[in-house]
Amino acid sequence: MTTRPYAKELHLAKLAVQRAALLTKKLLSAVDKGHFDKIDATPVTIADFAAQASIIAAIHAAFPTDQIIGEEDSTALRSNSALLERTYELATTTHLSDPTAEAHLHTPSSRDELLELIDLGAKPVSSNQGRIWTLDPVDGTATFINGQQYAVCLSLVEDGIQRVGVLGCPNLLLGSAVHEDAVDRDGYGQLLSAVRGQGTTIQPMGNGGLLDSESRHLPPITSITEGHQVRFVDTAAATSQRLDIHAKVAAQLDCPWPNSVDLWSAQMRYVAIAVGGGCNSFVKVPKSEAYRSKIWDHAGGMLLVQELGVKVTDLEGRDVDTGRGRTLAGCYGMVVAPEAVHTRVLEAVRVARGL
Structure with a gap:
């Protein structure tokens, strides 16, 4: 049986994003999300830090020579022990309920490792060629804080070309126009993924292994001509x-x-x-x-x-x-x-x- 290109990368990326999405969903129930404003006035929460550490832990363990570009760095955590403790607890206690699926994903084993993993995404890339993973642990932090729409985003760029893209949307509710306040309150949202040349798929997220049996290809957008x-x-x-x-x-x-x-x-x-x-x-x-x-x-x-x-x-x-x-x-x-x-x-x- 022939394996499709980037099958390993896609599978790991989907698992990593689903676990990080669970992590963010867990924090949504917290009254205090550990929120503060960065220097550029954009908000950040401990979910951003914990999700970045969780995703990079999985990617770096599986593909140690790949470069990583992430949005966050650990500066705020290094100067705030309480924030670090909450981030570490969130990142290390959130696991997929399926042991086989979770076994694919590394978890930080110490606070120092968590900080180092976050900063792997903040280091300048040594070359824009080769394999580079890009991630936004919580895209839409301002709306995440309000319980509205946000995405956990991971992409593999190789030699400047997007090859794999995975977006976990924990609050996405299908069936009508996408709206900030039309939130999936009963499930875990949706996982969208694409591999260059292989189309785009969507499947519901869960708290265990991937629900591949419920995956479907999205149709091309061809009816818009005027x-x-x-x-x-x-x-x-x-x-x-x-x-x-x-x-x-x-x-x-x-x-x-x-x-x-x-x-x-x-x-x-x-x-x-x-x-x-x-x-x-x-x-x-x-x-x-x-x-x-x-x-x-x-x-x-x-x-x-x-x-x-x-x-x-x-x-x-x-x-x-x-x-x-x-x-x-x-x-x-x-x-x-x-x-x-x-x-x-x-x-x-x-x-x-x-x-």
């Missing part, structure tokens, strides 16, 4: 992007505005497109010409929609380069739309920007 069929996902709370220009883009396309779906998490916007959650496109026109997105906000999620026939480019129509380190350094802004209408959306963006 500008007026575009349905945007955006966020009205954005502070880094030009929502006024986004509105002009919608007017150019004669499609609904305000945006059909409003989600804070960048990765959840890809998820909403992939699952047909009331939207099929998004644009991002930054306020600052110097603005560049972080790779962990997009890698993996991009692959999910690209495997479904959605094109992802910058504002000039250039493919997004995921081989530039911690940021999408060569990418100014984003245009994400089904292949058949991408050129039309790109032109609408150009006109809306006055170019």
Whole structure:
């Protein structure tokens, strides 16, 4: 029997993300989530630290020569013993209930190891070539704190090309438009995954082994062929992007505005497109010409929609380069739309920007 490319990486990534998702779900029931603001004013919780340690522990044990890019570092934990203790407890007491599945995943054995694992994701990469895992332990921390939508994100980039993407969405409820407050309160949410050239799958998450028997392939997005069929996902709370220009883009396309779906998490916007959650496109026109997105906000999620026939480019129509380190350094802004209408959306963006 022939093993499909990246089968081992995909299996381990799905297990690691599911365990980290369980970890975050456990913290959701806590009144005090260990929340504070980072220097850039974005919120962070002990779930971010514990999930990063948990995922890196699994990946580094299985693929010790691979590089890792993670969002967090351990500075705050090293200066706050109480925060470290809570993070260590959360990271080391959360396990998959299936011993066979859990056996694939390493767990930090000491507080020092936990700190070192977190910092593996913070080190500068020695080369942008080769295998690099990118992770965002909690994409959408602000909405996570409110019990709304967020994603646990892991991606493998090899020689600058996305190969594997896995997103765990613990609060995702299927069956209607994706909404911050439409939360899966009875289950564990959904796990989305993609391997380049192999399509995108979705399956429910559980607390044990992977529920592969309930996995299904998502259909390609082929029915959107006209500008007026575009349905945007955006966020009205954005502070880094030009929502006024986004509105002009919608007017150019004669499609609904305000945006059909409003989600804070960048990765959840890809998820909403992939699952047909009331939207099929998004644009991002930054306020600052110097603005560049972080790779962990997009890698993996991009692959999910690209495997479904959605094109992802910058504002000039250039493919997004995921081989530039911690940021999408060569990418100014984003245009994400089904292949058949991408050129039309790109032109609408150009006109809306006055170019």
